[in-house]
Amino acid sequence: MIAEILSTGEEIRRGTIIDSNTAHIAEKLETLGVHVARHISVGDDVEELVSIFNETGNRADIAIVTGGLGPTQDDLTAEAAAKAADDELVLDTPSLEAIKRFFEERRRPMAPSNKKQAMLPSRSECLYNPMGTAPGFRLKIGRCEFFFLPGVPAEMRNMLDEAVLPRIIRLRKDENLFFLNKTLTLFGLTESETGERLSELEEKYPDIQVGIRFRFPIIRATLYVKGPDESVLKEMLASASDFVLNLLGKRVISVEGHSMEAEVGRLLQQKQATIGVAESCTGGLISHWLTNVPGSSNYFIFSGITYSNHAKIDVLGVDSGIIEQYGAVHEETAKLMAEGVRRISGASYGLSTSGIAGPDGGTSDKPVGTICIGLATPDGSSGKRYQFHYPERIRNKKIFAMTALNVLRRELLK
Amino acid sequence: MIAEILSTGEEIRRGTIIDSNTAHIAEKLETLGVHVARHISVGDDVEELVSIFNETGNRADIAIVTGGLGPTQDDLTAEAAAKAADDELVLDTPSLEAIKRFFEERRRPMAPSNKKQAMLPSRSECLYNPMGTAPGFRLKIGRCEFFFLPGVPAEMRNMLDEAVLPRIIRLRKDENLFFLNKTLTLFGLTESETGERLSELEEKYPDIQVGIRFRFPIIRATLYVKGPDESVLKEMLASASDFVLNLLGKRVISVEGHSMEAEVGRLLQQKQATIGVAESCTGGLISHWLTNVPGSSNYFIFSGITYSNHAKIDVLGVDSGIIEQYGAVHEETAKLMAEGVRRISGASYGLSTSGIAGPDGGTSDKPVGTICIGLATPDGSSGKRYQFHYPERIRNKKIFAMTALNVLRRELLK
Numbered sequence: 001m002i003a004e005i006l007s008t009g010e011e012i013r014r015g016t017i018i019d020s021n022t023a024h025i026a027e028k029l030e031t032l033g034v035h036v037a038r039h040i041s042v043g044d045d046v047e048e049l050v051s052i053f054n055e056t057g058n059r060a061d062i063a064i065v066t067g068g069l070g071p072t073q074d075d076l077t078a079e080a081a082a083k084a085a086d087d088e089l090v091l092d093t094p095s096l097e098a099i100k101r102f103f104e105e106r107r108r109p110m111a112p113s114n115k116k117q118a119m120l121p122s123r124s125e126c127l128y129n130p131m132g133t134a135p136g137f138r139l140k141i142g143r144c145e146f147f148f149l150p151g152v153p154a155e156m157r158n159m160l161d162e163a164v165l166p167r168i169i170r171l172r173k174d175e176n177l178f179f180l181n182k183t184l185t186l187f188g189l190t191e192s193e194t195g196e197r198l199s200e201l202e203e204k205y206p207d208i209q210v211g212i213r214f215r216f217p218i219i220r221a222t223l224y225v226k227g228p229d230e231s232v233l234k235e236m237l238a239s240a241s242d243f244v245l246n247l248l249g250k251r252v253i254s255v256e257g258h259s260m261e262a263e264v265g266r267l268l269q270q271k272q273a274t275i276g277v278a279e280s281c282t283g284g285l286i287s288h289w290l291t292n293v294p295g296s297s298n299y300f301i302f303s304g305i306t307y308s309n310h311a312k313i314d315v316l317g318v319d320s321g322i323i324e325q326y327g328a329v330h331e332e333t334a335k336l337m338a339e340g341v342r343r344i345s346g347a348s349y350g351l352s353t354s355g356i357a358g359p360d361g362g363t364s365d366k367p368v369g370t371i372c373i374g375l376a377t378p379d380g381s382s383g384k385r386y387q388f389h390y391p392e393r394i395r396n397k398k399i400f401a402m403t404a405l406n407v408l409r410r411e412l413l414k
Numbered sequence: 415m416i417a418e419i420l421s422t423g424e425e426i427r428r429g430t431i432i433d434s435n436t437a438h439i440a441e442k443l444e445t446l447g448v449h450v451a452r453h454i455s456v457g458d459d460v461e462e463l464v465s466i467f468n469e470t471g472n473r474a475d476i477a478i479v480t481g482g483l484g485p486t487q488d489d490l491t492a493e494a495a496a497k498a499a500d501d502e503l504v505l506d507t508p509s510l511e512a513i514k515r516f517f518e519e520r521r522r523p524m525a526p527s528n529k530k531q532a533m534l535p536s537r538s539e540c541l542y543n544p545m546g547t548a549p550g551f552r553l554k555i556g557r558c559e560f561f562f563l564p565g566v567p568a569e570m571r572n573m574l575d576e577a578v579l580p581r582i583i584r585l586r587k588d589e590n591l592f593f594l595n596k597t598l599t600l601f602g603l604t605e606s607e608t609g610e611r612l613s614e615l616e617e618k619y620p621d622i623q624v625g626i627r628f629r630f631p632i633i634r635a636t637l638y639v640k641g642p643d644e645s646v647l648k649e650m651l652a653s654a655s656d657f658v659l660n661l662l663g664k665r666v667i668s669v670e671g672h673s674m675e676a677e678v679g680r681l682l683q684q685k686q687a688t689i690g691v692a693e694s695c696t697g698g699l700i701s702h703w704l705t706n707v708p709g710s711s712n713y714f715i716f717s718g719i720t721y722s723n724h725a726k727i728d729v730l731g732v733d734s735g736i737i738e739q740y741g742a743v744h745e746e747t748a749k750l751m752a753e754g755v756r757r758i759s760g761a762s763y764g765l766s767t768s769g770i771a772g773p774d775g776g777t778s779d780k781p782v783g784t785i786c787i788g789l790a791t792p793d794g795s796s797g798k799r800y801q802f803h804y805p806e807r808i809r810n811k812k813i814f815a816m817t818a819l820n821v822l823r824r825e826l827l828k
Binding site for chain 1: 426427428429430431432433434436437438439440441442443444450451452453454455456457462466604605606607609610613625626627636691693697698699700701702704705706708709710711714715716717718719720721722724725728729758759760772773774775803804807808811
């Protein structure tokens with residue numbers, strides 16, 4: 001079974017955004033054993049869309065198309081699909097009702113242009129979109145089954161899993177195989193180091209395919225297996241996951257694919273502990289990540305973003321003599337910040353950062369990329385310095401914040 | 415002049431890596447006024463490569479191909495290019511010397527397989543790669559000029575700028591057109607509302623093409639023009655940008671494409687003012703955004719993430735009686751939080767949030783999506799309630815934080 005993946009939209013064509021949908025879809029299809037032959041991206045141009053749909057319709061068995069289902073005049077995918085299939089657009093009443101309901105539930109007025117989104121090719125099967133206004137649809141063009149999905153990543157991913165992949169599995173009904181996977185989250189290795197280390201896994205488990213995805217600074221390694229016996233596959237994945245844990249130790253954040261912040265939250269709750277944070281150079285990112293986890297109010301008490309020295313001294317009670325002696329970016333200052341925030345919040349743990357995210361503010365002694373992390377626990381406190389080498393401010397904030405959370409995670413694992 | 419961009423490699427085809435080269439190349443070509451018609455990605459398969467090179471060779475004037483020039487057996491691009499052009503691979507002696515020099519300079523042994531990288535189609539022009547071992551090359555296939563580049567992003571980008579773009583500029587010497595664009599950032603409209611409102615712009619300025627990009631909750635509207643007279647284009651963009659300002663008023667964050675946080679920072683600096691923030695439900699996101707802007711330490715003083723009531727009372731000095739009387743999520747509490755953080759930070763402005771981001775914690779009186787925003791200024795303070803209807807915690811945090819920054823921005827514009 002041969003598939004092609006098509007992404008549409010002027011921003012993708014012009015390169016103002018990077019298309020991440022296609023890689024996601026390709027990985028899912030390959031996992032199902034569907035061979036992805038090509039990806040094609042094209043702008044919002046009806047003629048170009050029609051000719052691409054026809055070409056793909058003659059070449060592939062399956063095509064997944066993202067984008068161009070919105071309410072604006074640029075959104076031409078449904079029109080082009082109808083033309084390519086020699087069909088016409090008609091109002092799909094259930095889709096219109098779903099769109100109306102979507103706006104009612106959110107107490108927002110429905111714009112007249114949203115009605116356009118319920119116009120689907122007459123021979124198509126509608127694919128319901130629970131998260132947005134644009135329904136998707138399935139339509140045969142040439143010899144190929146096309147699935148049209150919105151370009152908004154969250155909506156696309158949901159519909160791919162819920163509506164498209166089950167239909168593709170039915171289309172290849174002759175193959176009675178199970179496809180399982182398991183994702184591990186990792187921190188502290190580069191992408192190529194991860195690849196090299198995990199080559200041992202691939203030697204030991206030749207039936208497992210490993211996909212490594214880097215979303216700075218976290219690596220997600222997904223193990224894929226397929227076969228006729230589901231319980232054998234489950235055992236194989238569990239055994240391989242243990243093998244990775246042995247190989248990489250505490251660099252594995254979670255064998256359940258949890259994020260760092262979710263894992264830190266889980267460990268805090270397990271210990272019935274709470275956390276207070278004092279951030280300087282990370283500017284609120286640690287707190288933002290921690291509070292992204294639902295239920296984090298059970299353990300996250302308070303954070304002070306103390307950018308100025310004055311705030312470090314007045315709010316956190318850091319000894320001004322220490323800042324004068326060592327500077328704001330120093331292990332000793334970080335330690336006092338962690339102690340200070342632990343004290344004023346009353347939390348069991350205090351975590352702090354003070355560093356230089358850049359692009360300015362570096363010195364030969366403390367260049368951009370220097371970060372001091374303080375940790376205060378019920379048993380004592382400490383401060384430690386790390387040096388990174390990224391030129392970009394946002395990358396530095398991310399690696400600083402993730403390293404600080406990792407310091408806390410490793411403490412909680414003790 | 416029509417271009418296509420082709421990327422090759424098994425990892426891209428399977429979706430284990432996201433291809434970021436193509437967007438980079440597309441943006442560069444579009445800026446030069448070269449229309450990028452399609453992007454195509456394909457794996458390491460000679461037959462598939464040959465047929466794609468021939469298709470593109472019949473359709474486009476320019477093609478840029480990345481990947482597949484390495485020393486391994488999977489690297490098949492040069493072989494496929496020669497086949498498609500009915501040419502043959504020959505040893506390019508200067509390339510071989512350059513590869514040898516590359517290894518000598520790095521004091522590393524040259525593997526025999528690296529010699530393969532100096533085998534180029536006989537009619538091709540070699541493109542020197544100063545950063546790696548794989549030379550690129552230029553070759554005509556069909557009616558199209560192909561440029562073949564390595565897939566390593568740093569090498570590709572360097573060669574694109576140094577070797578490819580200058581050649582493309584010479585190829586289009588007859589076309590003496592300018593291509594300009596201008597981006598406006600907007601807040602407070604949905605994507606479809608923006609499209610409808612801006613349709614007036616497209617009527618009044620038929621030569622301007624408008625691209626609307628939604629990155630929740632901010633909209634970026636880019637106006638594109640082309641023509642032979644650069645100063646006419648500049649005037650047209652300035653006039654159209656004024657037209658949008660008149661049409662949408664304070665919903666326009668910036669006519670220079672600045673982000674909300676950069677614009678707030680610019681306005682604070684213009685007033686020589688400073689900011690302190692007290693965040694509850696936004697959990698640090700306002701502070702994170704504000705401190706993403708380089709130089710924000712000039713105006714960002716302190717932020718307190720006061721998740722617990724205890725922290726609101728102890729750190730910010732909010733009257734516990736008010737919290738008891740009205741609750742933590744209330745206009746009055748938000749106002750006192752803003753006053754408190756303004757006082758303890760010594761900043762000119764205090765901004766606060768208290769609300770319910772969900773998924774839990776909503777009541778019939780204060781459902782998920784309720785947000786109270788407090789603002790304390792040198793002239794007084796106030797608190798206001800807003801109601802949003804998103805079910806997702808992260809979306810709520812984003813719309814809450816952006817609305818709070820917008821309250822501050824509108825105050826600073828007074």
